[in-house]
Amino acid sequence: MKNYFPQRLALTPYLFFTGKGGVGKTTIASATAVNLATAGKQVMLVSTDPASNLQDVFHTELTNKPRQISQIAGLWAANFDPVTAAAEYKESVVAPYRKLLPEAAIANMEEQLSGSCTVEVAAFNEFAHFLTDPDIKQQFDYIIFDTAPTGHALRMLQLPAAWNQYLDENTHGASCLGQLAGLGDKKAMYQQAVATLNQRQLTTLMLVSRPQKAALVETARAAVELANTGIKQQILLLNGVLQTPNDRPSQAIFTQQQSDLAQMPANLTTLPAYSIPLRPYNIVGITRLKQVLQEKQPTIKLQNTTINDYPDLTSVIADLKQSGKRLIFTMGKGGVGKTTVAVKIAKALAQQGKVVHLATTDPADxxxxxxxxxxxxxVSHIDEKQVLRDYQNQVLTQAKQTMEAADLDYIAEDLRSPCTQEIAVFRAFAEMVAQKDCDVMVIDTAPTGHTLLLLDSTQRYVKEVARTTGDVPPAITELLPRLRDQTQTEIVMVTLPETTPVYESLRLKVDLKRAGIAHTWWVVNQSMLATATTNDCLQARAQNEIPWIEKVRSLSQQHFAVIPWQSDFEQTQLR
Known part of the structure; x- marks a missing residue:
């Protein structure tokens, strides 16, 4: 596989970099922009990632307005914050109703508009502006987006019923309905933007992945989802490929990467693919951004670093046993190792005499x-796809009794939203947790704070507003207070010693706080620093982990643990 050198490729004017958290989207998008600008092209780089560190990468204060990067002629950048835009959008929708509806109704509307779907639409506003503005098109050779629009957002925007009316009569329970309210005046701009995305000669989806199974599976899913919306021009970029193993940890990583690449999902094998070798340095600042995509690399310089004796998972397990908490959730973004940590906690508590039930919602089980x-x-497996199908069928059956066909299309699309999936799974959680046949229940993947608040606000809405908004089962009514009870519930936040996973964990922490759920423990998983590797490249990367582990130490007020990097075989202890 050839290495990725942007100047050697015939790239389209619009480039969308996408991939799961922590794979290096911002880094590779930024390096591509620098690479093309230093070749004499006029380049605009736009970030729509809520966890973007674009300002840190360029050491430049950025806003949602384009700003020229002074060190590189021809390079402009903007850092759009879809979370802030979503908050402003939410207020614009809710404000007209504040004096007309009861407080419970307003709370329900606000929470309906607080989820990921609203952020998706707010981000697409920015995409649409840069895709349709004729002045921007004339000024720049390339417009590069750090984070692509989701397939769900694109499908929503293409549904005719979504533009006809905001469905005041929410007859199917808590959902993400309402995220398109009041956007009718932008319909033409959105349609033009979607058309631009679907033209192969104009737009390319740059799929960034690590050479690891979980990242490749997620990349394959995104590739299919976005291809189904019309974005079929795609390139696969494999970031962080280790090239020179020379000790046990580096050989294990090399073997794991090559095995995962050899078994990557079939749809990825048909795409043009390029690799970016694993670099030993943090890619921040103009100098590093210029270097990362060059053939000639600087000599590795290791520092004399005192490695702290960080606590391991036994300290977390000891506290969980002593506290007597019954509900333990492992939470974190995809790929950080939630399942592995959940298994280790469950096994350890069972070995210490507890009756433990371990459950997961991972579709792959x-x-x-x-x-x-x-x-x-x-052990049990909540079949996420099955419980979602059951919930969707129930809602559609009820909706068909009162709605026209066009509006049913909107309902069906809304039911494919992340919010609906969370709620369907959460209902299954509630029913499972209502059972009392164990001392401790360890659940791999917890419901988000938004889901909890959405269900809570809907429940109050049902009681105080004279219309039907959905069925809230007793199990959920009983479970919400229990999750907010610190004597019964613990959230173990799982992250990696890297920029994006830590910042994404912080967003989850805020989400939980908003829902009234406290958590104590953090786990930094897959630490290279803890392996004591002697490979120069890995040693350098291990040293770069220290600031992020120390940040977790501070955030957690010393309630944290560090787990060394392990191969998939070592993690799962395969039979």
Whole structure:
């Protein structure tokens, strides 16, 4: 596989970099922009990632207005914050109703508009502006986006019923309905933007992935989802490929990467693919951005660093046992190792005499890869796809009794939203947790704070507003207070010692706080620093982990643990 050199490729004017958190979207998008600008092109770089560190990368204060990067002629950048825009958008929709509806109704509207779907639409406003503005098109050779629009947002914007009316009569329970309210005046701009995205000669989806199974699976899903909306011009970029193994940790990483690449999802094997070798340095600042996509690399310089003796997972497990908490959720973004940490906690508590039930909502049900034959430990799998289908069928059956066909299309699309999926799974959680046949329940993947508030506000809405907004089962009514009870529930925040995973964990922390759920423990997973590697490249990267581990130490007020990097085989203890 050839290395990625942007100047050697015939790239389209619009480039969208996408990938799961922590794969290096911002870094590779920024390096591509620098690479093309230093070749004499006029380049605009736009970030719509809520966790973007674009300002840190360029050491330049950025806003949602284009600003020229002084060190590189021809390079402009803007850092659009879709979370702030979503908040402003939410207020514009809710404000007219504040004196007309009861407080419970207003709370319900606000929470409906607080989820990921509203952020998606707010981000698409920025996409649409840069895709349709004729002045921008004339000024720049390339417009590069750090983060692509989601397939769900694009499908929503293409639905005719979404533009006809805001569905005041929410007859199917808590959902993401309402995120398109009041956008009718932008319909033409959005349609032009979607048309631009679907033209192969204009737009390319740059799929950024790590050479790791979880990242590749997520990349393959995004590729299919966006291809189904019309974005079929796609390139695969494999970031962080290790090239020179020379000790046990580096050989294990090399073997794991090559194995995962050899078994990557079939739809990715048909795409043009390029690799970016694993670099030993943090890619921030103009100098590093220029270097990362060059053939000639600087000599690795290691620092004399005192490695702290960080606490391991046993300290977390000891506290969980002593506290007697019954509900333990492992939470974190995809790919950080939530399932692995959940398994380790469940097995350890069972081995110490607790009756433990371990549950997961991972559609792949990877629990069957682990050795779980421990006395006192039972396992179950909430089939996320099945419970979602059941919920969707229930809602559509009810909707068909009162709605026209066009509006049913809107309902069906809304039911594919992240919010609906969370709620369907959460209902299954509630029913499972209502059972009292164990001392401790460890659940891999917790509901988000938004989901909890959405259900809570809907429940109050049902009671105080004279119309039907959905069925809230008793199990949920009983579970919400329990999750807010610090004596019963613990959230273990799982992250990696890297920029994006830590910042994404902070966003989850804010989300939970908004829902009234406290958490104590953090786990920094897959630390290279803790392996004591002697490989120069990995040693340099290990040293770069220290600031992020120290940040977690501070955030957690010393309630944290560090787990060394392990291969998939070591993590799962495959039979």
């Amino acid at each position: 990877h629990l069957n890869l682990f050795q779980l034959d421990v006395p006192g430990l039972s």
